[in-house]
Amino acid sequence: MRIFLEQMLNGLTIGSFYALIALGYSMVYGVMKLINFAHGDLFALGSYLGFTLLVWGNAYVTSHVGLAGGMIAAMLIAAIGIGIAGIIIERIAYRPIYSVGRLPAVVSALGVSIFLENIIMVVWGPRYQAYPVSVVPTLRFEIGGIHITLLQIVILILSFVLLAILYYIIQKTTFGAAIRASALDRDTAALMGINIETIIFFIFALGPALGGTAGVMVGMYYRQISFTMGWNYGLKAFTATILGGIGNIPGAMLGGLLLGIIEMLGSAYISTAYKDVFVFLILILVLIFRPRGLLGEKVAEKV
Amino acid sequence: MAKDNNSMGTMIRTKQENEEINKINKVVLQTDKLTKKFGGLIAVNNFDLKVSQGQISSLIGPNGAGKTTVFNVVTGIYKADGGKVVFKGEDLAGKKSHQIIEKGIARTFQNIRLFSNMTCLENVMSGQHCRGSAGVWSSVFRSSHQKEEENKIREVAERRLHQVGLWKFRDELAKNIAYGSQRMLEIARALTTNPDLLVLDEPSSGLNDRESEDLMKFLKSLLKEDLTILLIEHDMNVVMGISDWVTVMDEGKKIAEGFPEDVYNNPLVIEAYLGKEEEEEL
Amino acid sequence: MKTNKNIILKNLPILIVIALLTLFPFKMNNYWIDVFFFFGIYALLGLSLNIVLGEVGLFDLGHMGFMAIGAYTTAILNTTFGIPIIILLPVSAIAAGAFAWLVCSPIIHLRGDYLCIVTIGMGEIVRLVLINNPFGITGGPNGVFGIDFLSFGGSLVIDSSIEYYFVIWIIVGLTILGLVNLQRSRIGRAWNCIREDEVAAESTGIDVRYYKLLAFVLGAGLAGVAGNIYASKLMIVSPESFSFMESCMLFCIVLIGGMGSVPGVLIGAAAISLFPEMFRTFAQYRMLIFGAAMVVMMIFRPGGIWPRKRGAVKLESLLMKAGEENG
Numbered sequence: 001m002r003i004f005l006e007q008m009l010n011g012l013t014i015g016s017f018y019a020l021i022a023l024g025y026s027m028v029y030g031v032m033k034l035i036n037f038a039h040g041d042l043f044a045l046g047s048y049l050g051f052t053l054l055v056w057g058n059a060y061v062t063s064h065v066g067l068a069g070g071m072i073a074a075m076l077i078a079a080i081g082i083g084i085a086g087i088i089i090e091r092i093a094y095r096p097i098y099s100v101g102r103l104p105a106v107v108s109a110l111g112v113s114i115f116l117e118n119i120i121m122v123v124w125g126p127r128y129q130a131y132p133v134s135v136v137p138t139l140r141f142e143i144g145g146i147h148i149t150l151l152q153i154v155i156l157i158l159s160f161v162l163l164a165i166l167y168y169i170i171q172k173t174t175f176g177a178a179i180r181a182s183a184l185d186r187d188t189a190a191l192m193g194i195n196i197e198t199i200i201f202f203i204f205a206l207g208p209a210l211g212g213t214a215g216v217m218v219g220m221y222y223r224q225i226s227f228t229m230g231w232n233y234g235l236k237a238f239t240a241t242i243l244g245g246i247g248n249i250p251g252a253m254l255g256g257l258l259l260g261i262i263e264m265l266g267s268a269y270i271s272t273a274y275k276d277v278f279v280f281l282i283l284i285l286v287l288i289f290r291p292r293g294l295l296g297e298k299v300a301e302k303v
Numbered sequence: 304m305a306k307d308n309n310s311m312g313t314m315i316r317t318k319q320e321n322e323e324i325n326k327i328n329k330v331v332l333q334t335d336k337l338t339k340k341f342g343g344l345i346a347v348n349n350f351d352l353k354v355s356q357g358q359i360s361s362l363i364g365p366n367g368a369g370k371t372t373v374f375n376v377v378t379g380i381y382k383a384d385g386g387k388v389v390f391k392g393e394d395l396a397g398k399k400s401h402q403i404i405e406k407g408i409a410r411t412f413q414n415i416r417l418f419s420n421m422t423c424l425e426n427v428m429s430g431q432h433c434r435g436s437a438g439v440w441s442s443v444f445r446s447s448h449q450k451e452e453e454n455k456i457r458e459v460a461e462r463r464l465h466q467v468g469l470w471k472f473r474d475e476l477a478k479n480i481a482y483g484s485q486r487m488l489e490i491a492r493a494l495t496t497n498p499d500l501l502v503l504d505e506p507s508s509g510l511n512d513r514e515s516e517d518l519m520k521f522l523k524s525l526l527k528e529d530l531t532i533l534l535i536e537h538d539m540n541v542v543m544g545i546s547d548w549v550t551v552m553d554e555g556k557k558i559a560e561g562f563p564e565d566v567y568n569n570p571l572v573i574e575a576y577l578g579k580e581e582e583e584e585l
Numbered sequence: 586m587k588t589n590k591n592i593i594l595k596n597l598p599i600l601i602v603i604a605l606l607t608l609f610p611f612k613m614n615n616y617w618i619d620v621f622f623f624f625g626i627y628a629l630l631g632l633s634l635n636i637v638l639g640e641v642g643l644f645d646l647g648h649m650g651f652m653a654i655g656a657y658t659t660a661i662l663n664t665t666f667g668i669p670i671i672i673l674l675p676v677s678a679i680a681a682g683a684f685a686w687l688v689c690s691p692i693i694h695l696r697g698d699y700l701c702i703v704t705i706g707m708g709e710i711v712r713l714v715l716i717n718n719p720f721g722i723t724g725g726p727n728g729v730f731g732i733d734f735l736s737f738g739g740s741l742v743i744d745s746s747i748e749y750y751f752v753i754w755i756i757v758g759l760t761i762l763g764l765v766n767l768q769r770s771r772i773g774r775a776w777n778c779i780r781e782d783e784v785a786a787e788s789t790g791i792d793v794r795y796y797k798l799l800a801f802v803l804g805a806g807l808a809g810v811a812g813n814i815y816a817s818k819l820m821i822v823s824p825e826s827f828s829f830m831e832s833c834m835l836f837c838i839v840l841i842g843g844m845g846s847v848p849g850v851l852i853g854a855a856a857i858s859l860f861p862e863m864f865r866t867f868a869q870y871r872m873l874i875f876g877a878a879m880v881v882m883m884i885f886r887p888g889g890i891w892p893r894k895r896g897a898v899k900l901e902s903l904l905m906k907a908g909e910e911n912g
Contacts, residue, residue: 035698096884102697104887106644107840110833111879118872231829235709238702273717280706280713287699288691378788404790416785418778422895428771429778433790435771439799442770443763449770456771476895496790 005146007268008261013152013221015260016159020214021237022244022252023166024086024207030183030247031203032098037109038089039211040234041116044227046082046212047219048124050074054135070135071154075216082212083205090204113231120227131223155217162210163253170249179203183247236263236276239283245296254294328355331391331500331531332377332408338385339369339376346372348555349386354500354548359522359532361542361563364552365576370535371413373552374504378410379403391499405433409498411489413505413535419478423469423488426477428460430495460495467491467521483514487521500531507538519545543567551575606754610747618746620862622818625753626811627854631838632760632847633807638836639845639893640773641800642780644701646832647708648808653715653827655681655809656816660729661722663816670735670817674810681809682802689801693794708832715824728823735817749818756814760807761847768845776800777845841882843889852890 021043028036053074093112097105139150170176182189182199190196218233219225236259244255262282267275286293332354339347347369354360362370375381377388379400388395395403409430418426435456437449464470467487472480477488486506493501506522507515515538522532523545536542542549542563549566551559553575559566566572593600610618630652637645655677662668662676692703718725735743735752743752767773775796778786787793816822834857841856843849861871882890 029698033698035701093880093884097887100883100887103642103644103840103844104883106701107837108880108883110836111876111883113876114830114833114872114879115876118870118876122869122873235705239706242699242702274713277710277713277717280710283706284692284703287695287703291695291699380784380788399792400787401790401792404788410788412785412788416782416788418781418785420781420895421774421777425774425777425895429774429786429789429791432771432775432778437771439767439772439803442772443766445766453770492789 002145003268006148007264009146009148009152009156011261011264012257013155013260014264015257016156016163017214017218017221017233017256018237018240018259019163019253019256020159020210020217021233022240022256023163023249024203024211025234025238025241026244026247026249026252027179027183027203027207029241030249031179031186031199032094033102033186034094034105035109035238036207037106037231037234038093038112038116039208040232040237041113041120041230042082042085042089042208043211043215043218043233043237044120044225044230045085045116046078046208046215047225047229048120048129048215048227049081049212050078050216050219051124051129051131051225053077055132067135067137071137071216071220074135075158075213078212078216079209082215083209086204086208087201090200113234117227117230120230124227126227128224128226131219131225133223136220136223151220155221158217162213166206166210167250167253175202180249236279239279241293242283242291243286243293245293248293248295251293251295258294328357330354331356332533333389334373334377334386335389336386337373337376337383337388339372339381340384345555347376350552350555350557352550352557354531354533356531357526357529358547359526359534359545360548360550361534361536361546362550362552363536363542363566364558367554368552369555370552371504374410374502374535377403378408378502401433404496404498407497407499408502409493409496409500410502411486411493411504411506413508415482415485415489417477417485417489417492420476422474423477423480424457424460424464424473426488427464427491427495428456430463430492431456431459431497434459434497459497463491463495466494483510486510486518490521494525498530500533501525502533504535505537506534507536507541515541539567603758610750615746618750620858622746622750622753624855624858625750625757626815627835627838627858628757628851629753629760629811629814630808630835631842631850631854632757632764633804633811634835635804635839635845635847635850636764636767636776636807637800637804638839639843639850640768640776640780641797642697642844643797643800644697645704645801645804646701646829646836647704647706647711648804648835649827649829649832650708650711651681651685651805651808652812652815653711653822653824654684654805655812656822656827657715657723657729657812658809659813659816660732660822663733664729664731665722667733670733670813671737674813677813678806678809681812682806685801685805686798689798693797693801705829705832708827708829712824712827712829715827724823726824728821730821732816732820732822734820735814743817749814753814756810764847768847772796772799780845837879841879841889843892846889846891846893849889849891849893 021039024039024042025036028034028039054070057070057073089112093108094105097108137150137154141148141150141153170179178189178194179199179202181192182194182196186196218229237256240255240259241252242255243259244251244253259279259282263275263279266278270278330353332352334350334352337347337350337352338345350369350373352362352373362373364370372381376383377395379395379398379402383396390403390406390408393406395406398406418429421429435452437446437452441449461470461473464473467490469480469484469488469491472484477485480488486509490501490503490506493503503522507518510518519541522534525532534541534546546563549560549563550557551566551569551572558575559569559572561569610621630648633651634645634648637643637648658677658680659670659673662673663670668676688707692700695703715723716726723729735749743749775786775791778789778791779793779796783793815826838853838857839850840853842851842853860875
């Protein structure tokens with residue numbers, strides 16, 4: 001039982017990473033009908049940005065602002081930096097191609113993904129980098145016999161706060177309604193007076209920003225980062241998006257958390273080696289039997 | 304709309320002639336209490352339709368009445384939730400769309416669905432696909448059987464292209480020709496499947512008066528080929544001009560049917576169309 | 586009436602290319618012959634993906650999985666049972682094709698983007714399973730080694746770079762002939778109709794599901810052939826050769842070359858295999874440039890370098906009746 005609960009905690013932690021990244025996919029796909037393959041690499045880039053800040057500022061962090069300050073600074077820099085990156089990418093690589101068709105958009109997104117992944121490799125090197133131990137909280141607790149680390153607590157709380165804020169914006173504000181409307185039918189939304197430019201700005205800034213923040217969290221949690229983590233996490237996060245219902249933002253959150261739990265349970269009770277296979281099988285099964293995901297709506301094509 | 308006003312001349316059958324035909328003609332297509340739901344919405348509700356051989360039947364009704372949905376169920380795009388569709392005496396239940404086409408029903412779409420980046424000739428040739436049998440290996444190695452079949456397909460397609468007057472566009476991409484020509488191209492493609500029943504969804508939509516008249520003449524001429532035609536139409540000139548039988552739908556149900564002039568004057572039908580207008584004014 | 590001279594003139598560019606490809610290896614060192622061997626492999630793979638992606642328009646981002654099945658079938662059966670490579674060539678093609686039929690049947694109805702994701706997943710599952718060495722047959726991350734050379738009976742053994750070069754390019758040539766014939770047949774037309782508008786295709790009497798599956802099976806089979814030759818040439822196969830990145834490269838070959846266009850695919854394959862060679866000195870940056878090039882290509886020439894031309898040739902009427910022309 002103890003192991004089960006600990007695995008659940010691990011699952012929730014990983015799940016929150018997936019959820020934060022999945023949000024980016026869901027928002028962009030929902031409104032633009034584009035699978036932003038570059039999103040996973042933006043997440044990785046965020047991780048590296050945080051890494052760089054903490055390595056350079058290592059001394060400053062440990063002596064002046066402490067662990068908490070360092071973490072917050074890293075996440076902020078990553079969020080802002082990656083948010084900007086997201087907007088730039090949309091302007092340069094996607095905007096000219098919307099009118100052309102789906103396939104060129106896919107190729108372009110893949111191109112951006114390859115480009116980003118290799119920028120990371122060129123700048124930071126092909127080998128693993130590691131977040132320095134000194135900037136990562138290492139406190140462990142035992143509550144009711146269950147082991148949990150301070151880092152996990154921080155990540156879980158922070159993630160839930162971010163997700164809750166986003167949920168509130170999307171579900172309870174007018175702007176959020178505009179986003180949801182654009183995700184359902186972009187052209188009609190535009191005709192109804194919704195400023196699609198603003199929506200695009202929002203989704204391409206906020207999605208990557210959340211992804212970048214998740215990148216820093218992952219960096220602190222696992223400490224080792226590599227330039228290939230982008231597409232690995234990206235694919236899983238996309239699975240989470242599909243699981244929850246693509247284009248559905250609460251669905252992306254739910255899907256992410258669920259996927260993390262499923263992955264952990266699978267790896268603990270079935271096999272660690274095949275845990276990725278397990279995740280992909282879930283993806284395929286969802287697409288076969290319930291393509292709209294858990295929270296998605298049926299979309300009928302008018303013939 | 305008196306009958307003597309239309310321009311079809313002697314091609315129109317009198318009411319009496321049609322009554323005779325109805326008595327002796329086979330029923331080509333029949334729906335029996337056909338029902339189709341989308342979630343909570345009942346789009347087609349216990350709908351009975353009869354189409355007699357050698358005639359032009361029209362299915363009319365206000366927008367949203369369910370006419371295209373009936374077509375989609377008949378041609379296998381949707382599965383019926385209740386009732387059945389019988390074509391040439393055979394129940395079409397469970398058949399996939401392409402099988403139904405093979406059986407002899409061909410259709411066009413309200414919003415013209417052509418193969419845009421293929422030439423007009425290729426579009427029409429695709430209609431003969433289900434009448435061919437050459438497989439992968441005979442195609443890869445260009446067996447004599449396959450070559451013969453290809454020539455036959457080309458010939459049938461060419462004939463149809465000539466018939467609709469689009470031969471000059473044979474090597475044009477379908478997306479590049481005029482709207483009216485695209486409509487005719489879609490009909491040519493449907494005809495190339497060698498159907499017994501031609502099902503047309505608002506074929507005169509978007510056509511000007513002259514094009515509509517040409518279309519009507521053309522459809523009438525098809526009857527000589529032993530074809531049966533079922534139309535969805537909004538243009539009353541077309542409906543009155545060439546229909547032998549009219550069925551009226553509203554909100555998924557049949558509200559009237561009969562000879563064109565009877566339906567035209569039927570108060571229920573008038574209310575269905577005009578009644579809607581009143582609602583909108585409120 | 587076409588005279589022989591006309592036929593030669595019309596096909597002159599192709600004949601020149603064939604002549605160059607035939608004479609070239611005798612002038613080059615083994616290194617470059619090998620480069621062109623891999624160009625041939627990419628060409629075959631590009632043509633195989635072209636059936637699925639170019640002709641039918643199905644987003645397949647896991648195509649290397651099929652090549653892996655072919656390669657490993659050859660590798661395992663050859664090293665375990667000593668079955669000759671030449672026999673394993675059709676066996677690998679069939680294995681890859683059967684695998685495609687099995688895994689694609691339940692998902693073939695999925696809409697474009699979703700199919701894309703599933704194929705990525707499938708490709709990854711193949712690679713991951715191979716790495717994990719189930720039942721000890723796949724050799725794990727190190728793969729399988731000790732694969733034989735290709736031989737035709739005892740006398741003709743393919744064991745040099747130049748010989749493998751000719752083998753792959755003969756296969757590519759035959760494949761091109763077969764594919765061009767398919768393009769001009771009712772099957773090729775059906776595929777293109779499906780790509781243009783699935784609903785219209787089904788409503789015109791085309792069994793959409795069957796033809797989509799057919800495309801996948803044929804594409805997989807050809808990829809399996811590529812796997813067989815690849816395994817035999819390298820004498821070793823390992824899972825990392827069949828990664829998602831490689832599937833992306835194939836995808837790009839078809840799209841950048843020009844969907845459904847055979848010359849386009851060849852150009853794309855040339856670009857992919859020769860590109861790294863040109864940027865040898867900037868090895869680090871070449872993928873960077875490649876990624877940027879993809880984006881630029883899509884902005885300025887989304888149809889591809891050599892898009893397929895339809896209707897360029899004015900067809901003559903087959904109908905001999907007088908007065909049929911009403912143009």
